[in-house]
Amino acid sequence: MILLPCPWCGLRDSEEFGYVGEPRGRPNPLTTTTEQWRDYLYLRRNAAGWTTERWYHRMGCRRYLLVERDTTTNVVRPAGQVAPEPEP
Amino acid sequence: MAEAGRRGRRHGAARYSALALLKHGVVDHPWAPAWRTHELKRTYDVVIIGGGIHGLATAYYLARNHGITDVAVLDKGYLGGGGSGANTAILRSNYLTPEGVRFYDRSLELYRGLAADLNFNVMFSRKGHLTLAHSDSSLRTMRWRAEVNKVCGVDSEVIGPPDVQRLVPQMDVTDEARYPILGALYHPPGGIIRHDAVVWGYARAADSLGVHLHQDTEVTGIDVSAGKVQGVRTTRGDISAPLVVNATAGWATLVADLAGVRLPVQTFPLQAAVTEPVKPFLRTVVVSGTLHVYVSQTARGELVFGASVDPFASYSTRGSLEFTEGLAGHVLALMPGLAKLRLLRQWAGLCDMTPDFAPIMGPTGVDGFLVDVGWGTYGFKAGPVAGETMAECVASGRPPELIASFGLDRFAQGRLVGEKGAAAVGH
Numbered sequence: 001m002i003l004l005p006c007p008w009c010g011l012r013d014s015e016e017f018g019y020v021g022e023p024r025g026r027p028n029p030l031t032t033t034t035e036q037w038r039d040y041l042y043l044r045r046n047a048a049g050w051t052t053e054r055w056y057h058r059m060g061c062r063r064y065l066l067v068e069r070d071t072t073t074n075v076v077r078p079a080g081q082v083a084p085e086p087e088p
Numbered sequence: 089m090a091e092a093g094r095r096g097r098r099h100g101a102a103r104y105s106a107l108a109l110l111k112h113g114v115v116d117h118p119w120a121p122a123w124r125t126h127e128l129k130r131t132y133d134v135v136i137i138g139g140g141i142h143g144l145a146t147a148y149y150l151a152r153n154h155g156i157t158d159v160a161v162l163d164k165g166y167l168g169g170g171g172s173g174a175n176t177a178i179l180r181s182n183y184l185t186p187e188g189v190r191f192y193d194r195s196l197e198l199y200r201g202l203a204a205d206l207n208f209n210v211m212f213s214r215k216g217h218l219t220l221a222h223s224d225s226s227l228r229t230m231r232w233r234a235e236v237n238k239v240c241g242v243d244s245e246v247i248g249p250p251d252v253q254r255l256v257p258q259m260d261v262t263d264e265a266r267y268p269i270l271g272a273l274y275h276p277p278g279g280i281i282r283h284d285a286v287v288w289g290y291a292r293a294a295d296s297l298g299v300h301l302h303q304d305t306e307v308t309g310i311d312v313s314a315g316k317v318q319g320v321r322t323t324r325g326d327i328s329a330p331l332v333v334n335a336t337a338g339w340a341t342l343v344a345d346l347a348g349v350r351l352p353v354q355t356f357p358l359q360a361a362v363t364e365p366v367k368p369f370l371r372t373v374v375v376s377g378t379l380h381v382y383v384s385q386t387a388r389g390e391l392v393f394g395a396s397v398d399p400f401a402s403y404s405t406r407g408s409l410e411f412t413e414g415l416a417g418h419v420l421a422l423m424p425g426l427a428k429l430r431l432l433r434q435w436a437g438l439c440d441m442t443p444d445f446a447p448i449m450g451p452t453g454v455d456g457f458l459v460d461v462g463w464g465t466y467g468f469k470a471g472p473v474a475g476e477t478m479a480e481c482v483a484s485g486r487p488p489e490l491i492a493s494f495g496l497d498r499f500a501q502g503r504l505v506g507e508k509g510a511a512a513v514g515h
Contacts, residue, residue, distance in 0.1 A: 015410060021354075
């Protein structure tokens, strides 16, 4: 079971959340080029390692939150805690 | 060119045959290795990154169909150790779009002749493939698929619950089922195959045509200058090559990043599990898109269960208890009689998902750097045709008609393929 730190509800099972993904800036549709818009729609970093990502607490407070997750191990920590974890 | 290739079993790999088997049984003599190891050369005409079915098939068809044999296949682990060994080995061609149907049907055609072509028993068993409909909307999509399939010459039809019962007597087709079965898409040419044998067969055949297979050789960099690929850097030394093919799965974006090419791909794990072996009872492959599950019985009698991809992107291949519970529940909803069956093990493979559930094949913005990636949950069944078309693409410099709609530029141009209806879960 993967626990996600919801800033409002505490540690909760990841099943309660919807995965949104990497936060990206939405370009202004009125001024953007087609290429920029396609990049915004389709391109992701897809990093192997620590990423910051958005989740939606759909079965809880129904608010969006940021967490940091290592995509190679699924270890999760609250966003903003930048220092690397000490090696076990 | 094809003739030259066929003549050229240059390095004289011994033919496998019943006679050879008998001889080895009588005389205590070890089998020769199926492929050789080589020193890493400093230059190759073509470097293929990824020693799975796609990379090996590309190398094989490059050598056989186009006479290009100065080819290196690099794998950071062992051959077939990635997606080629983690898939559930289901073959079918009943897709939704005409592009998809034609493409996967060519793959099935190659699979049908593969054992003879490679002189390797790949154990293709054409059991038939059944996709269940639990709702009016999925029945409607299946009618659509069946019609597209028929137009493309693919054997596929919608059948009702009595026919489903006849094909799989263990299935609960009553109205009492938690997810009642309204009908199914029946695709007789589908089936299962021994996925390791396909990898080994291609590796052996490519090796005998002069291709160098390098295991434990991780690519750490791709040299690009003036928009043209110059070669690759590996953990065993540098190689200069004018053509580099990225045929990886799970790591496709990481490898493409090395060449400065961004791919619209996100990597998700897909979990699968296998039960203890039991007597053969399940003839067809059974798929339920609604329940996110597919079931088949192997030649050894084990039931192989697969799911859809996990709900969030990850490179972790650790299984989870939630998955096992959910999967077991879904299988039992279809076949309650399996309640006492025990799971032997579970695993996960990495799926490179694209926005339109179709692969990305052909040239990139970097001259000489080609991709055969984004194979999501449908890469294994496409292995032979992907190899054949990528080999043609490498040899001629142009993507052949069969894969013209799968180019990387389709995303910028808004020409998405839209194969989700038949590829999202369906296996």
